[in-house]
Amino acid sequence: MIDISYEIGGKKINPNNLKDALERAVVAAVTDGIKKKIKSTRCLDHNGSARIKVKGRSLSDLSMEVSGCCNSFIEKVKKELS
Numbered sequence: 324m325i326d327i328s329y330e331i332g333g334k335k336i337n338p339n340n341l342k343d344a345l346e347r348a349v350v351a352a353v354t355d356g357i358k359k360k361i362k363s364t365r366c367l368d369h370n371g372s373a374r375i376k377v378k379g380r381s382l383s384d385l386s387m388e389v390s391g392c393c394n395s396f397i398e399k400v401k402k403e404l405s
C-alpha cells in the first residue's frame with residue numbers, strides 16, 4: 324500500500340470529504356496516476372512502505388514529496404513517479 328496524503332493551501336484535505344465534484348475528480352485522477360506509476364510499494368531491504376504527500380497552493384499547482392524508510396527506496400519511488 325502506498326500512503327497518499329494531500330495538503331492544499333497549507334491545509335490537509337481528505338479526498339473523500341471534498342464537496343466540490345471537480346476537485347474530487349482531480350484528486351482521484353492524481354491518486355490513480357500515482358498508483359499506476361509506482362510499482363515498488365515496499366522497500367526490499369526494510370519492508371517499509373512509501374508515503375507520498377501531494378501539496379500545492381491549489382489543485383492546479385501540485386508537487387509531490389516522497390518519504391520512506393531509506394534514501395535508496397525514496398529515489399526508486401521518485402524515479403517511478405517521474
Ligand SMILES: [Zn+2]
Pocket residue numbers: 366367368369370371392393396
Ligand atoms: Zn528501506
